[in-house]
Amino acid sequence: ENEEIKKWLFRVSINNTKDLLKSPWKKLTKSLDDEIKSYDLNKFETFELLKSIPKDYRIPLYLYYYEGYKMSDVVLPTRLMGMLGAKKILLTNAAGGCNPSYKAGDFMMITDHITTGVPSPLIGPNIDELGTRFPDMSEVYSKRLQDVIRKCAAECGIEIQEGVYVQFTGPNYETPAEIRLAQSWGGDAVGMSTACEAMAARHMGMEICGISCITNMAAGISKVELNHKEVQETADRVAKSFKELVTKVVVNM
Numbered sequence: 086e087n088e089e090i091k092k093w094l095f096r097v098s099i100n101n102t103k104d105l106l107k108s109p110w111k112k113l114t115k116s117l118d119d120e121i122k123s124y125d126l127n128k129f130e131t132f133e134l135l136k137s138i139p140k141d142y143r144i145p146l147y148l149y150y151y152e153g154y155k156m157s158d159v160v161l162p163t164r165l166m167g168m169l170g171a172k173k174i175l176l177t178n179a180a181g182g183c184n185p186s187y188k189a190g191d192f193m194m195i196t197d198h199i200t201t202g203v204p205s206p207l208i209g210p211n212i213d214e215l216g217t218r219f220p221d222m223s224e225v226y227s228k229r230l231q232d233v234i235r236k237c238a239a240e241c242g243i244e245i246q247e248g249v250y251v252q253f254t255g256p257n258y259e260t261p262a263e264i265r266l267a268q269s270w271g272g273d274a275v276g277m278s279t280a281c282e283a284m285a286a287r288h289m290g291m292e293i294c295g296i297s298c299i300t301n302m303a304a305g306i307s308k309v310e311l312n313h314k315e316v317q318e319t320a321d322r323v324a325k326s327f328k329e330l331v332t333k334v335v336v337n338m
Contacts, residue, residue: 150203151255151277160206160285164215167289173230173338174286176279176295177331179316181303183264184248184273189302189319192330193246194234195226195295198280199270202253206285216288225287230294230338237333243326248273250297252280261305275303294338298327 148159166174182191211218231247238245251267253259255277259267267275274297286293300319304311320327 149255149278150281156204156206156281157209160282163282163285164289167215167286167291171291173292174282174294175230175331175334175338176283176293177327178250178276178279178295178297179300179320180250180274180276180297181258181264181301181311182273182299183251183267183275183303183306184246185306187246187273187299187302189299189315190323191246191299192238192243192323192327193248193250193274193297193299194231194238195250195279195283195297196231196247197226197249198283199249199251199267199272200280200284201270202251203281206281207288216290220288222284222287225283226294227292230292230334233337234294234296234330234334237337238330241326241329241333243330245296245330246273246299250280250295251275253277258311259304264303264305267303274299294334296327296331296334298323 148154148162150156150159163174176195180193182189182193187193207220234245249270249272251270251272251274253263253275259275264275276297279295279297283293283295298320300316301307301311309315
């Protein structure tokens with residue numbers, strides 16, 4: 086039964102991402118349907134199937150809720166990793182700072198999250214093979230892995246903030262009033278992803294940690310109009326340090 090679930094997840098993941106993979110900006114010329122139509126899902130192990138996909142198609146996939154996907158589709162790659170045997174997961178994102186003591190370019194270790202602004206990926210019939218109907222969320226982000234991140238940041242000479250991440254739907258940036266709401270909830274950073282994946286991973290019993298790159302200060306705190314160019318420029322500026330920290334965490338987690 087476990088292998089059948091893996092095959093089902095593989096089928097759904099291919100179905101939900103083939104249009105993305107064939108989009109012009111990926112510069113692919115062959116149909117993914119043509120590439121996989123000869124694969125016998127009953128003959129090969131799931132991992133072997135994934136390795137059999139042509140290299141042009143073996144790219145990282147990340148689905149955002151604001152692109153119109155169902156939340157169950159957004160967390161499908163996370164669930165697929167878990168079904169393939171992943172026991173730990175490190176989640177990263179670009180986020181807006183709503184803690185006024187932060188500044189653009191800071192890194193924030195996620196200690197907890199708030200998902201009130203988005204649908205839960207666990208809504209609907211429970212898949213018992215993945216986890217219990219009513220999973221505990223009192224420690225989504227592993228305290229052990231938080232210690233690992235602190236230690237790695239210190240060894241890299243990188244100052245790291247610690248705080249609560251609030252997920253909103255996007256794709257619009259939050260209003261100043263929404264940022265004040267997030268602050269009143271206890272939020273330190275806001276974004277459009279990550280917490281839903283963390284919830285799905287926790288449902289499966291995975292050990293989770295997360296790091297946000299504060300790419301801009303949120304609306305009402307920032308004195309300028311928000312735009313994606315600013316986000317990208319900040320991410321590019323701190324990319325080397327972020328890569329160093331993430332690499333060290335992965336090795337030690």
